[in-house]
Amino acid sequence: MNLHRLLLARQAQDNPVRIGVLGCGKFASMFLAQAIRTPGLHVAIIADVNPEGARTNLARIGWPGERYAGADLGTALRSGATWIVDDVHAPFREGAIDLVVDATGDPAAGVRHVLLACEHGKPIIMVNVEADALAGPLLAERAREAGIVYSLAYGDQPALICDLVDWARSSGFDVVAAGRGHKWLPEFQFYTPDNVWDGYGLTPEEAIEGGLNPRMFTSFLDGSKPAIESTAVANATGLTPAPDGLGYPPTSIDGLPHVCRTRCEGGTLHHKGQVEVVSSLHRDGVPIDYDIRFGVFVVFEADTDYIARCFREYGLATDDSGRYASMYKRWHLIGLELGISVASVALRGEPTGAATGWRADTVAVAKRDLAAGELLDGEGGYTVSGQLMPAARSLQEGALPVGLTHRTRLVNAVERGHVVRWSDIAVDDSDPAVRLRLEMEKLYRPTVLRTAHT
Numbered sequence: 060m061n062l063h064r065l066l067l068a069r070q071a072q073d074n075p076v077r078i079g080v081l082g083c084g085k086f087a088s089m090f091l092a093q094a095i096r097t098p099g100l101h102v103a104i105i106a107d108v109n110p111e112g113a114r115t116n117l118a119r120i121g122w123p124g125e126r127y128a129g130a131d132l133g134t135a136l137r138s139g140a141t142w143i144v145d146d147v148h149a150p151f152r153e154g155a156i157d158l159v160v161d162a163t164g165d166p167a168a169g170v171r172h173v174l175l176a177c178e179h180g181k182p183i184i185m186v187n188v189e190a191d192a193l194a195g196p197l198l199a200e201r202a203r204e205a206g207i208v209y210s211l212a213y214g215d216q217p218a219l220i221c222d223l224v225d226w227a228r229s230s231g232f233d234v235v236a237a238g239r240g241h242k243w244l245p246e247f248q249f250y251t252p253d254n255v256w257d258g259y260g261l262t263p264e265e266a267i268e269g270g271l272n273p274r275m276f277t278s279f280l281d282g283s284k285p286a287i288e289s290t291a292v293a294n295a296t297g298l299t300p301a302p303d304g305l306g307y308p309p310t311s312i313d314g315l316p317h318v319c320r321t322r323c324e325g326g327t328l329h330h331k332g333q334v335e336v337v338s339s340l341h342r343d344g345v346p347i348d349y350d351i352r353f354g355v356f357v358v359f360e361a362d363t364d365y366i367a368r369c370f371r372e373y374g375l376a377t378d379d380s381g382r383y384a385s386m387y388k389r390w391h392l393i394g395l396e397l398g399i400s401v402a403s404v405a406l407r408g409e410p411t412g413a414a415t416g417w418r419a420d421t422v423a424v425a426k427r428d429l430a431a432g433e434l435l436d437g438e439g440g441y442t443v444s445g446q447l448m449p450a451a452r453s454l455q456e457g458a459l460p461v462g463l464t465h466r467t468r469l470v471n472a473v474e475r476g477h478v479v480r481w482s483d484i485a486v487d488d489s490d491p492a493v494r495l496r497l498e499m500e501k502l503y504r505p506t507v508l509r510t511a512h513t
Contacts (some may be wrong), residue, residue, distance in 0.1 A: 062399065062403065062406065062435050063402075065406040066099030069099035072501050074101050076402070077103045078157065079150020079153070081150065082163035083105050083273075084116075086120070086162045086186050087160070087281070090162070091105075096142035097398050099172040101139055103153075104135065104142050104150045104153065106143075107145065110358040122331040126140050128154060132149075134292075151181055152237065157405050158208075160184045160263060160392075161184070162187065164186070165189070166463070167462070167463075167490060167491070169185065169193075170198065170495050171492070173209065174201070174204065177204075178204075180207055181207060182208040183208075183209055184212050186212040186394075188211065188215060188217055189462055192290040192421045192460070192462060193463065193496060194492070194496050194499050195294050197293060200415045202291075202413075210410030210412065211400070213403070214392055214400075217353050219391055231297060233362065234296075234357055236320075236328055237334060238292070240350060240353060241288075243334045252439070253425065255280055260508075263432040281426075283445035284438075284445075287403075287445055289305060293334045294416060296412075297332070297418070298418075299413065304448055305400075307336055309338045309341050310337045313359045316377050316378040317383070320358070323494075326378075334447075351387055357385065359386075361381070361413075367381045400500065418449070419449060419450055421447060421460060421462070422459060422479070423459045424460035424477065425473045427441075427475050430472050431469055431470055432469060432470075433468075434466055434467070434468055435463035435468075438465075439460070446478070450503070458480055459480055465491065470483060471483040
């Protein structure tokens with residue numbers, strides 16, 4: 060509640076939080092649109108493989124040209140301007156930078172960036188939830204060993220869910236379920252960039268006119284992004300997936316306490332303490348009124364009659380027993396809210412969510428029959444989608460994380476709807492992301508498997 064006051068103090072001291080941003084796409088652009096308006100913040104460096112594209116985005120969001128046109132590092136630090144470079148190492152090397160934001164969305168690059176942050180002692184905020192789903196437990200541990208903060212990004216749904224879970228637990232409630240909304244039908248799992256706009260009710264021409272990225276929207280629609288984000292939530296909060304992953308039960312907001320209770324109580328959950336994603340569509344495709352498609356929620360339990368009566372007195376929507384209730388945030392503003400993470404990490408030394416263990420994984424599932432020799436094309440592509448799975452099951456099955464399917468060669472055929480396994484690919488041991496993931500599997504295997512059997 061005091062972050063704004065702390066930011067004002069940094070501004071008054073003429074000592075703003077100096078930030079390095081990696082990647083200047085949609086999320087980063089939204090953050091930058093707000094950062095220029097937020098006291099006590101200075102985006103000193105933007106590193107992007109396409110500096111001219113970064114400048115175009117800054118002009119599009121209304122940044123004055125004099126803040127970034129022709130500025131070098133010295134000018135940026137002296138005058139509050141922004142240096143735009145194509146060198147990803149620049150924000151890590153510069154001693155004046157207080158923290159780095161990874162907004163690249165590339166899981167392998169994200170692993171390298173966290174290792175750079177550890178090497179140079181820079182706190183890092185991971186908009187790159189793809190990297191967190193791939194190896195977040197070990198990355199967070201490496202960051203703690205290096206004495207830096209590793210944090211999920213507020214504004215993105217995982218950090219918002221972590222915030223709601225923390226609210227519930229800090230208020231003394233047991234969390235029954237937490238998660239996010241999504242537009243989901245089972246057939247969406249197999250959609251590709253060729254038919255993704257059918258799922259959104261758009262024509263290809265309308266998508267092009269809106270500048271929409273078909274691979275990005277495919278990763279949303281086919282369940283990859285919900286699985287990745289649910290993995291991050293589980294690993295950060297201690298909530299766990301159902302054995303078969305996400306169920307996507309259809310529900311309105313008012314129906315959350317009914318749906319998000321265990322099956323033996325008339326709900327859809329496998330167990331209490333579950334991470335889940337709910338659908339804004341009935342299974343016949345009819346939209347649900349008052350949905351939470353763009354938001355997040357937590358369902359919690361009254362363990363006494365008195366607390367249940369308080370729920371009624373204060374108008375909470377509950378299940379028919381009156382014991383289960385929910386809190387929610389119906390929308391999220393992604394990069395527009397990222398300043399919460401920046402302020403929390405820089406001024407309090409506290410992450411807005413970070414992995415505390417390995418409980419969940421997002422594994423690759425074939426979208427069609429795949430032949431030996433084919434090249435996988437990663438999240439949001441034509442070959443695989445991401446599916447949530449308990450970490451123990453992923454280890455037992457030798458499942459391949461979806462974050463390692465970018466330009467990966469198959470050595471075995473994989474049938475449509477089947478999990479791709481490590482044994483099905485040519486493993487590139489020279490890739491730092493591959494090495495770190497394999498190290499994580501080896502280090503965490505005893506604990507993950509022992510916990511699964513207790």
